[in-house]
Amino acid sequence: MKLIYEKSQAGRRASAVPRHDELPRPEVPEELRRSELPRLPEVPEFELVRHFTELSTRNFGVDTGFYPLGSCTMKYNPRINERLAALPGFARLHPLQEEDGAQGALELMWRLQEILAEVTGLDAVSLQPAAGSQGELTGLLLVRAYFAARGEAEQRRKVVIPDTAHGTNPASVTMAGYELTPVRTDARGNIDVDDLRGKVDEHTAALMLTNPSTLGLFDENIEEIERIFNGAGALMYYDGANLNAVCGISRPGDMGFDIVHINLHKTFSQPHGGGGPGGGPVAVRGILEPFLPVPAIVRREEGGFGLDFDRPQTIGKVRGFAGPFGVFVRSYAYIRMWGPRLREMSEAAVLNANYVLARLKGAYDLPFDRLCTHEFVLSAKTLKREHGCTALDVAKRLMDYGFHPPTIYFPLIVPEALMVEPTETEAKETLDAFCDAMLAIAREAAEEPELLKEAPHHRPVRRLDEVRAVKRPVVKYGFGEHPVTKGEAKAVVTEAPQGV
Amino acid sequence: MAAAESYPEELRYHEEHDWARIEGDEALLGITWFAADSLGELVHFEPPEAGSSVTKDQSYGEVESVKAVSDVIAPLSGEVLEVNRQVVDAPETVNEEPYGNGWLVRIRLTDPGEADALLDAGAYRQLLASQ
Amino acid sequence: MTHPFLALTESDREEMLRTIGVASVGELFRDVPEGVRFGRELDLEPALSEQEVYAHVAELAERNADASRELSFLGAGMYDHYVPAVVDAILQRGELLTAYTPYQPEMSQGVLQAIFEYQTAICELTGMDVSNASGYDGTSVAADACYIAKHATGRGKVVVTEATNPQVRQVVKTYAAGFGLETVEVQHRDGVTDLDEVERAAADAAAVIFQQPNFFGCLEPAPELVARAADAGALPVAHVDLLSLGVLEAPARYGAAIALGEGQPAGNFPSFGGPHYGFLAAREEFIRRMPGRIVGETLDTAGERGYVLTLQTREQHIRREKATSNITTNQTLLALGGLVYLTWLGPQGLRELGETCLSLAAHAKQRLEERAGLEPVFADQPTFKEFAVRVGRNAREVVAAARERGVHPGYALGRDYEGMDDVLLVAVTERRTPEEIDRLADVLAEVAR
Numbered sequence A: 001m002k003l004i005y006e007k008s009q010a011g012r013r014a015s016a017v018p019r020h021d022e023l024p025r026p027e028v029p030e031e032l033r034r035s036e037l038p039r040l041p042e043v044p045e046f047e048l049v050r051h052f053t054e055l056s057t058r059n060f061g062v063d064t065g066f067y068p069l070g071s072c073t074m075k076y077n078p079r080i081n082e083r084l085a086a087l088p089g090f091a092r093l094h095p096l097q098e099e100d101g102a103q104g105a106l107e108l109m110w111r112l113q114e115i116l117a118e119v120t121g122l123d124a125v126s127l128q129p130a131a132g133s134q135g136e137l138t139g140l141l142l143v144r145a146y147f148a149a150r151g152e153a154e155q156r157r158k159v160v161i162p163d164t165a166h167g168t169n170p171a172s173v174t175m176a177g178y179e180l181t182p183v184r185t186d187a188r189g190n191i192d193v194d195d196l197r198g199k200v201d202e203h204t205a206a207l208m209l210t211n212p213s214t215l216g217l218f219d220e221n222i223e224e225i226e227r228i229f230n231g232a233g234a235l236m237y238y239d240g241a242n243l244n245a246v247c248g249i250s251r252p253g254d255m256g257f258d259i260v261h262i263n264l265h266k267t268f269s270q271p272h273g274g275g276g277p278g279g280g281p282v283a284v285r286g287i288l289e290p291f292l293p294v295p296a297i298v299r300r301e302e303g304g305f306g307l308d309f310d311r312p313q314t315i316g317k318v319r320g321f322a323g324p325f326g327v328f329v330r331s332y333a334y335i336r337m338w339g340p341r342l343r344e345m346s347e348a349a350v351l352n353a354n355y356v357l358a359r360l361k362g363a364y365d366l367p368f369d370r371l372c373t374h375e376f377v378l379s380a381k382t383l384k385r386e387h388g389c390t391a392l393d394v395a396k397r398l399m400d401y402g403f404h405p406p407t408i409y410f411p412l413i414v415p416e417a418l419m420v421e422p423t424e425t426e427a428k429e430t431l432d433a434f435c436d437a438m439l440a441i442a443r444e445a446a447e448e449p450e451l452l453k454e455a456p457h458h459r460p461v462r463r464l465d466e467v468r469a470v471k472r473p474v475v476k477y478g479f480g481e482h483p484v485t486k487g488e489a490k491a492v493v494t495e496a497p498q499g500v
Numbered sequence B: 001m002a003a004a005e006s007y008p009e010e011l012r013y014h015e016e017h018d019w020a021r022i023e024g025d026e027a028l029l030g031i032t033w034f035a036a037d038s039l040g041e042l043v044h045f046e047p048p049e050a051g052s053s054v055t056k057d058q059s060y061g062e063v064e065s066v067k068a069v070s071d072v073i074a075p076l077s078g079e080v081l082e083v084n085r086q087v088v089d090a091p092e093t094v095n096e097e098p099y100g101n102g103w104l105v106r107i108r109l110t111d112p113g114e115a116d117a118l119l120d121a122g123a124y125r126q127l128l129a130s131q
Numbered sequence C: 001m002t003h004p005f006l007a008l009t010e011s012d013r014e015e016m017l018r019t020i021g022v023a024s025v026g027e028l029f030r031d032v033p034e035g036v037r038f039g040r041e042l043d044l045e046p047a048l049s050e051q052e053v054y055a056h057v058a059e060l061a062e063r064n065a066d067a068s069r070e071l072s073f074l075g076a077g078m079y080d081h082y083v084p085a086v087v088d089a090i091l092q093r094g095e096l097l098t099a100y101t102p103y104q105p106e107m108s109q110g111v112l113q114a115i116f117e118y119q120t121a122i123c124e125l126t127g128m129d130v131s132n133a134s135g136y137d138g139t140s141v142a143a144d145a146c147y148i149a150k151h152a153t154g155r156g157k158v159v160v161t162e163a164t165n166p167q168v169r170q171v172v173k174t175y176a177a178g179f180g181l182e183t184v185e186v187q188h189r190d191g192v193t194d195l196d197e198v199e200r201a202a203a204d205a206a207a208v209i210f211q212q213p214n215f216f217g218c219l220e221p222a223p224e225l226v227a228r229a230a231d232a233g234a235l236p237v238a239h240v241d242l243l244s245l246g247v248l249e250a251p252a253r254y255g256a257a258i259a260l261g262e263g264q265p266a267g268n269f270p271s272f273g274g275p276h277y278g279f280l281a282a283r284e285e286f287i288r289r290m291p292g293r294i295v296g297e298t299l300d301t302a303g304e305r306g307y308v309l310t311l312q313t314r315e316q317h318i319r320r321e322k323a324t325s326n327i328t329t330n331q332t333l334l335a336l337g338g339l340v341y342l343t344w345l346g347p348q349g350l351r352e353l354g355e356t357c358l359s360l361a362a363h364a365k366q367r368l369e370e371r372a373g374l375e376p377v378f379a380d381q382p383t384f385k386e387f388a389v390r391v392g393r394n395a396r397e398v399v400a401a402a403r404e405r406g407v408h409p410g411y412a413l414g415r416d417y418e419g420m421d422d423v424l425l426v427a428v429t430e431r432r433t434p435e436e437i438d439r440l441a442d443v444l445a446e447v448a449r
Helices: A045-057 A079-085 A102-120 A133-148 A168-175 A195-198 A222-231 A287-292 A326-337 A341-359 A381-387 A391-400 A428-447 A449-453 A465-472 B033-039 B085-089 B113-117 B123-128 C012-018 C050-062 C085-091 C110-124 C140-153 C167-180 C194-203 C220-229 C286-290 C318-324 C334-374 C394-404 C436-447
Strands: A125-126 A158-162 A180-182 A204-210 A235-240 A259-263 A282-284 A296-299 A305-308 A375-379 A418-419 B012-014 B018-023 B026-031 B044-046 B059-064 B069-073 B078-083 B104-107 C157-161 C184-187 C207-211 C235-240 C258-262 C279-282 C294-300 C307-308 C386-390 C425-429
Touching: A045 C085, A045 C110, A045 C334, A079 A326, A079 C050, A102 A125, A102 A259, A102 A282, A102 A296, A102 C050, A125 A287, A125 B033, A133 A168, A133 A204, A133 A235, A133 A259, A133 A282, A133 A287, A133 C167, A158 A168, A168 A180, A168 A204, A168 C167, A168 C318, A180 B069, A204 A222, A222 A235, A235 C386, A282 A287, A341 A375, A341 A418, A341 A428, A341 C012, A375 C220, A381 A428, A391 A418, A391 A428, A428 C012, B012 B123, B018 B113, B033 C286, B059 B123, B069 C318, B078 B123, B104 B113, C085 C334, C085 C436, C110 C220, C110 C279, C110 C294, C110 C307, C110 C334, C140 C157, C140 C167, C140 C207, C140 C235, C140 C258, C140 C279, C140 C286, C157 C167, C157 C194, C167 C184, C167 C207, C184 C194, C194 C207, C207 C220, C220 C235, C279 C286, C286 C394, C307 C436, C334 C425, C334 C436, C394 C425, C394 C436
Parallel strands: A158 A180, A158 A204, A204 A235, A235 A259, C157 C184, C157 C207, C207 C235, C235 C258
Antiparallel strands: A125 A282, A259 A282, A296 A305, A375 A418, B012 B018, B018 B026, B026 B104, B044 B059, B059 B069, B078 B104, C258 C279, C294 C307, C386 C425
């Protein structure tokens, strides 16, 4: 398919911009003036619409079909949320509008904060962080501020992270100026508590933990872990990536966590948008509230809602304004359509995952044989050893059956990992069709492995040469100098861990 | 074309899958066939600067494939005399000739006695078998 | 009980439990220790139907004074530019809206090609060699640039001009604390950055971040500023408005190392602060230090062109604690809005838009002087679409009084700058008309002095 730049013809355009030729136009000083116009596409409006519509047909979303991408919680995104976020009272509202002109928006945010505090079992919420990883960084900066206020900033330099963690956790640790202390996973898929005991001391600032973990397992030793950190005077950070498993069932605050980030684009249905936007509010215990980012959204004693900038101990700001408001509208509406029945949402997610696991565990390796929560991790280790078919091959073959593949090669501790998260969205017929496909693929691996290795067969492109993409990076269209677009390519496809 | 598995007898090995070819008070350093094979086709080598010092058991650079990044561990301490530009320009040379043109740096040894602690080819093969 | 977002019937549930080998849904949670189980129902208001939630949330929206209800000259980083209908139409395509990061390229050529086209547009506008797939917003990308500069130069300090958006400065400061970087601000003189101060501060700095046009709307002497920073060994980082780049020079052309900014003016609604996209583009030498996703072109096994996420070893899921950033979820959908908008605009549209903003803003400056007796604060400086005027009394009071007359006249600069309590920052986009500008002048004539 052509690039939009390749459809461009000089002299065409889609826009009509207001002109005021009757008004004088000031000259831009010559040394600041644009010397050559950017080569933006030149197309009429209908070509624009056709181009991007065609692109959309070459893409797969939750609206297209089953999308069990582990750890990403690809659930249905209700259409009403889009209608609400687009209301002019929200979409055209300026973030620097005076408080009295933004009461509806402020009330919505305040209500969302109250809801998130209840769901997490914590005391105060900042909606500001733009995504989960920014929530992590915010949380770690809160940890720093807390210990700085106690005079322990120099002493507490270490953050403990299990080997199952998302890559964002260690990356956030470095960005917050901390040192990483890795901790192992035990034979049941819990944190290795003996390993942990030896590593937590007066130099430890915090633990970062996803619970249920990226293995889809609830840590059975969570109470002991809490005692260890509490005893060492360290804080506990909850990565809320997997909150969809436990709404109304177990709350991070009750597990002993002091800081939680919530991925609004996972648990609370903000559409993922091909990579974003997200929302990563943080909820904290009362002792950490003074350090939260500004502005805080508050209910005024005299009535109404407002933005409070007067927080002398704040860590500052991590993002512009009060956060990605349009995301809040969608998540707020979504939560209001569940109310206390959020628990049923989590229960359905966990039931769906366990059902798929039960049907698949005979055909693939299961590294930790327990009931799972909202997701589980299989391994294609045996398939690889016996038939030379990898997790990547399974993933590609699933596309031929019309499904989006699960997350692969993550978590890192499971070789040939296939991480499956059905979410609560799916009907049993869909789950069955997916299981049938996975079972068929396991048989094909034995009988006709080439079917897997050459998959996918029916997508707009075949497997792509990722080595070429790295060694000769072409990261923008080159117009007259654009490289030749056809040629011999190798089937070099990454078996890299996926971010989630 | 990736090389076939081999561990030449004349080299000394470090358990982090690095080798040293010692010639007098100088040595060539590189990564073993096993390391190159595990990473897959190399696409990038981040070299140290000529003149910088490397310390035994510590990282002196990075190699990357599409799927992974790995620190390169110095089997011996010394001063970097030369970086292999051929590998910088064509990192896949390491996969093709891990012990020949795929060497990474040439160093002047600061403590030649350190070599005694390294493995010979047989011991390194045993280490691989036990992993 | 059924729920519109669930499909489980009673018999489904029973059959599934039987397959799993447990007696009840409750038993699925047996690994959750008794002590951390939540013993009551969530204290949330009862579930609403779609119709009920619409009524409730729409009522909240009604209570806001958005730009369709007030004649708005408020800018200060977020602007009321027109967003064409094609943006809404494309962003609502479910295949794009409800997909995630294109880890599996065969399932995601649509989003991947769109990001590649977006990267191209950003590089064309800024003159840079490489753009990422987007950052969170115009503030966080400035913090990202500090991380690039820290590692590229090994220096321990970043310089930000005081005439840079205050929120950008605040976010840089917050992040810099984690990065172990000191932040230093250099002052403005008569609305533009003091170049001698830049030169002094840049001597041991990793980066000099400045905004063009700056927060006061004035045009910085960017080529000279960049040269002073670069001569001192600091990376010059330009925070720019995409919509100015049809009339203002591309940052790479005057020597900036990194160009970044807030994408909202180009294709996103203000939405009370987000979500929007932050763009970040750099010269080729920084490609391996870029934060976040980058899409590259390659070939498939049949020799056909296709697109993939590339240079992923920079990123957190592979490099972990040594990653160039912790970002994973970004703002792809909003960046796609930017691409659709810029495609709609085209090069001529971009230039015309810039010219219209220049004309209308200059006209507003003149009318405020003629009809309301208000003088621009930095009369000697050229501006783009925004300018500062003295209103003779506390500007916040002026804002309040004008709003009672249905006009939001702008941003009170005293909220961020000492000694500017009587200064109003007025933004004029192509959506304003000469008649509306006259109305602003009349209202200010009444309420300011």
